[in-house]
Amino acid sequence: MSLNLHNKDFVSTRNLDRKTIDAILKESSKFDKGNYKKLNKTIALLFFEPSTRTHLSFSTAVRKLGASEIGFSNPKASSLAKGESFSDTIKVVERYADAIVIRHPLQGAAAFAADLSSVPIINAGDGANQHPTQAMLDLYTILKKKGKIDGLKILLVGDLKYGRTIHSLVFALSNYNIELSLYSPPSLALPERMVDELRSRGTKVNILENLDFSGQDVIYATRVQKERFADLEEYERSRYKISIKDADTMKRDAILMHPLPRIDEIDTAFDKTKHAAYFDEAANGVPVRMALLSLILGGK
Amino acid sequence: MKDILKVQKIRHGIVIDHLPQNSAFRVLKILGIEKNFSGEISILINTKSAKYGRKDIVKIEGGNISEDHLKRIAVLSRHVTVNFIENYKVIKKENPTLPKIIVDLVECPNPQCISRVEGKSKFIVEGNLFRCAYCERVFTSDELI
Ligand SMILES: [Zn+2]
Numbered sequence: 001m002s003l004n005l006h007n008k009d010f011v012s013t014r015n016l017d018r019k020t021i022d023a024i025l026k027e028s029s030k031f032d033k034g035n036y037k038k039l040n041k042t043i044a045l046l047f048f049e050p051s052t053r054t055h056l057s058f059s060t061a062v063r064k065l066g067a068s069e070i071g072f073s074n075p076k077a078s079s080l081a082k083g084e085s086f087s088d089t090i091k092v093v094e095r096y097a098d099a100i101v102i103r104h105p106l107q108g109a110a111a112f113a114a115d116l117s118s119v120p121i122i123n124a125g126d127g128a129n130q131h132p133t134q135a136m137l138d139l140y141t142i143l144k145k146k147g148k149i150d151g152l153k154i155l156l157v158g159d160l161k162y163g164r165t166i167h168s169l170v171f172a173l174s175n176y177n178i179e180l181s182l183y184s185p186p187s188l189a190l191p192e193r194m195v196d197e198l199r200s201r202g203t204k205v206n207i208l209e210n211l212d213f214s215g216q217d218v219i220y221a222t223r224v225q226k227e228r229f230a231d232l233e234e235y236e237r238s239r240y241k242i243s244i245k246d247a248d249t250m251k252r253d254a255i256l257m258h259p260l261p262r263i264d265e266i267d268t269a270f271d272k273t274k275h276a277a278y279f280d281e282a283a284n285g286v287p288v289r290m291a292l293l294s295l296i297l298g299g300k
Numbered sequence: 301m302k303d304i305l306k307v308q309k310i311r312h313g314i315v316i317d318h319l320p321q322n323s324a325f326r327v328l329k330i331l332g333i334e335k336n337f338s339g340e341i342s343i344l345i346n347t348k349s350a351k352y353g354r355k356d357i358v359k360i361e362g363g364n365i366s367e368d369h370l371k372r373i374a375v376l377s378r379h380v381t382v383n384f385i386e387n388y389k390v391i392k393k394e395n396p397t398l399p400k401i402i403v404d405l406v407e408c409p410n411p412q413c414i415s416r417v418e419g420k421s422k423f424i425v426e427g428n429l430f431r432c433a434y435c436e437r438v439f440t441s442d443e444l445i
Binding site: 012014085086087104106107108109111112115126127128129130193 | 414
């Protein structure tokens with residue numbers, strides 16, 4: 001592989017360039033079509049925070065590649081429960097595995113592990129910071145549904161402050177010529193410094209006062225979590241629901257995305273419409289993660 | 301030099317000059333001399349400076365300063381001058397500089413950052429801002445010190 005992903009960590013989209021992302025998407029398409037080689041490697045999945053969905057997706061990717069999986073999906077079942085430090089766990093596991101996939105409740109955990117580990121670290125979500133493999137499957141989904149990423153109008157709705165999938169997605173998207181619109185409850189806005197960073201990268205960012213779907217090619221919704229609010233009334237005011245009636249204001253070919261699990265942000269009535277891309281999006285996680293693992297660990 | 305001479309001279313010690321306005325107390329915090337310090341400290345706040353409009357100056361009679369102190373002061377501002385005084389004379393001037401990556405110097409202010417739990421820190425200097433190499437958040441020097 002000519003790409004500089006070989007034996008590299010994959011912890012954040014902030015410094016990913018377009019060439020690398022395009023190559024991941026192209027490779028993902030091959031894996032999606034079942035066109036790939038087996039990977040004779042051992043991959044550790046260390047989930048310091050339970051996540052059924054992401055774990056299942058990575059685990060399926062590892063199995064389909066014919067690689068071996070070690071690790072844990074629940075920190076309570078691991079030696080961590082006995083008080084082993086994060087650093088020690090990484091130091092031990094790097095001796096067993098060819099790559100380590102990490103999910104952790106604290107921000108920066110994957111980058112921290114990357115500093116310690118001699119084998120590549122793949123970030124499967126670190127607190128409110130990043131979830132870069134989700135961003136790759138999101139981009140892959142957009143590309144597959146729309147045939148392109150450049151020129152699209154993309155609306156992000158929901159918790160943009162703590163949403164790690166959002167943070168990874170916006171920096172990945174900043175490599176493309178897109179127009180980004182943001183709509184969130186005031187207390188959950190995309191951090192100002194991130195907005196500045198995106199603008200300085202040349203991305204057009206609109207902050208919306210009202211939830212307006214018109215003209216948008218991609219509508220990406222995320223959950224507004226109750227835990228983020230000290231005040232229940234504010235939580236109730238901040239909730240939103242994309243109702244099937246809103247479909248009238250959307251472009252006919254607009255796609256609706258959501259990293260799932262969804263609570264009630266998107267009306268289930270959308271599920272049978274052409275707008276719904278969220279279930280395909282989840283399914284795309286497998287070929288994209290297979291492609292990534294192969295790019296990092298394979299080698300031609 | 302004129303600015304320094306204007307205030308009371310010190311015999312042995314250090315004069316930290318060209319500090320940003322209202323940063324003198326943070327310098328004392330960096331040096332850890334708020335309590336149990338036997339030396340004599342004088343502080344000038346919002347004094348006129350030919351170069352920077354207004355500035356602060358900290359003078360410490362009998363004080364000493366380490367490499368780590370200097371680096372932390374450099375986080376405050378890249379324009380600081382540290383004068384080392386012996387027998388009323390400036391024997392050495394230093395402009396503390398920062399490497400591009402600063403390790404284990406200041407704690408990440410983000411309570412949700414892994415570095416806080418692991419007791420290590422790493423920042424990448426981006427102009428006047430500092431980006432935590434772990435949680436990726438950026439901070440101003442005011443937020444770090
Ligand atoms: Zn941090």
